[in-house]
Amino acid sequence: MTARTPGRRPGGPDTRGEILKAARESFASKGFATTSLRAVAREAGVDAALVHHYFASKDELFIESMALPIDPRQVAARILDGPTDQLGRRVITVFLAVWESPDGQQRMKALLRSVVSSDDVARTMREGIARLILQPVGQALGVPDAELRVALVASQLMGLAMIRYIVELEPIAATDVADLIDRMAPAIQHYLTA
Amino acid sequence: MTARTPGRRPGGPDTRGEILKAARESFASKGFATTSLRAVAREAGVDAALVHHYFASKDELFIESMALPIDPRQVAARILDGPTDQLGRRVITVFLAVWESPDGQQRMKALLRSVVSSDDVARTMREGIARLILQPVGQALGVPDAELRVALVASQLMGLAMIRYIVELEPIAATDVADLIDRMAPAIQHYLTA
Numbered sequence: 029m030t031a032r033t034p035g036r037r038p039g040g041p042d043t044r045g046e047i048l049k050a051a052r053e054s055f056a057s058k059g060f061a062t063t064s065l066r067a068v069a070r071e072a073g074v075d076a077a078l079v080h081h082y083f084a085s086k087d088e089l090f091i092e093s094m095a096l097p098i099d100p101r102q103v104a105a106r107i108l109d110g111p112t113d114q115l116g117r118r119v120i121t122v123f124l125a126v127w128e129s130p131d132g133q134q135r136m137k138a139l140l141r142s143v144v145s146s147d148d149v150a151r152t153m154r155e156g157i158a159r160l161i162l163q164p165v166g167q168a169l170g171v172p173d174a175e176l177r178v179a180l181v182a183s184q185l186m187g188l189a190m191i192r193y194i195v196e197l198e199p200i201a202a203t204d205v206a207d208l209i210d211r212m213a214p215a216i217q218h219y220l221t222a
Numbered sequence: 223m224t225a226r227t228p229g230r231r232p233g234g235p236d237t238r239g240e241i242l243k244a245a246r247e248s249f250a251s252k253g254f255a256t257t258s259l260r261a262v263a264r265e266a267g268v269d270a271a272l273v274h275h276y277f278a279s280k281d282e283l284f285i286e287s288m289a290l291p292i293d294p295r296q297v298a299a300r301i302l303d304g305p306t307d308q309l310g311r312r313v314i315t316v317f318l319a320v321w322e323s324p325d326g327q328q329r330m331k332a333l334l335r336s337v338v339s340s341d342d343v344a345r346t347m348r349e350g351i352a353r354l355i356l357q358p359v360g361q362a363l364g365v366p367d368a369e370l371r372v373a374l375v376a377s378q379l380m381g382l383a384m385i386r387y388i389v390e391l392e393p394i395a396a397t398d399v400a401d402l403i404d405r406m407a408p409a410i411q412h413y414l415t416a
Contacts, residue, residue: 140338
């Protein structure tokens with residue numbers, strides 16, 4: 029099958045990188061749902077089996093292509109592991125843990141800037157984050173307006189990232205993590221369960 | 223005095239625009255506090271009296287040069303006009319009123335994108351918004367940690383603007399204003415007075 033298809037070639041040193049490049053382009057232009065591993069393989073000029081060799085699923089291909097500092101499925105799992113009345117506290121704790129790690133902060137900043145400056149990146153992130161974090165957390169809430177509740181939390185978290193790490197507005201930029209968690213956990217809890 | 227100073231000229235059709243251009247550059251490079259009307263006049267190549275003719279104060283020059291859709295001093299006044307236990311509701315109501323007007327939305331979007339993409343614009347906005355809105359509201363709270371409380375509110379509002387108007391995440395982008403106000407007023411009130 030591979031031999032008969034023109035333009036396809038076996039894996040080289042750069043194959044993984046080219047698959048990621050093709051995936052980034054496809055997620056950005058077509059969106060997550062419409063992107064298929066087969067089409068990404070075609071774009072990258074490699075056999076579909078090679079894509080499966082490097083990436084176990086479309087989720088993994090997405091996570092790798094976005095260069096996220098942490099697997100969003102892990103984020104969802106950590107948020108959901110505990111009592112519901114402490115959900116707000118776990119959300120803000122996990123969020124700040126990612127942003128306060130030096131490597132995480134650098135990558136999240138780059139990502140946040142591209143979300144704002146590029147509609148394509150914004151669309152990809154919107155779809156990816158919604159599917160991999162917001163939907164699982166929303167499902168755990170088990171209420172009809174869960175999606176809106178979770179999106180309100182996302183707005184608070186995005187704003188915190190903007191104000192603390194991009195605009196660096198004082199005194200938020202200098203406030204210590206424990207104080208931020210204490211002040212923000214009840215507001216986030218309110219969005220989720222009030 | 224004017225006649226003796228080389229390079230200065232009387233007001234022409236473009237004078238106001240050139241003063242605004244010089245002001246924008248000065249606010250961005252030197253910040254609000256260090257920018258003087260005299261230095262802006264020098265940069266624009268006009269007499270200082272002309273700057274005073276067009277702009278009553280440095281605040282007005284700042285507001286005009288940033289092309290804000292609404293005078294931030296009016297925003298502060300509307301937020302502060304009413305009982306303290308309804309402060310959160312007034313904050314989110316005024317904020318959404320600015321963003322939901324078609325002209326306001328266009329200008330706020332442009333502003334928000336430049337805040338994120340340019341450190342200079344971010345610095346100017348940070349200083350201007352802090353002085354003209356956050357400080358008056360914080361003073362009215364009359365508590366030692368007022369600045370942090372108000373900054374937390376700013377983070378929520380910035381995040382809402384990002385998610386609803388830039389990233390357009392559903393269901394927030396489609397939620398009606400009254401519902402958003404009902405859900406967000408308590409969280410904002412918590413930051414301010416809890």
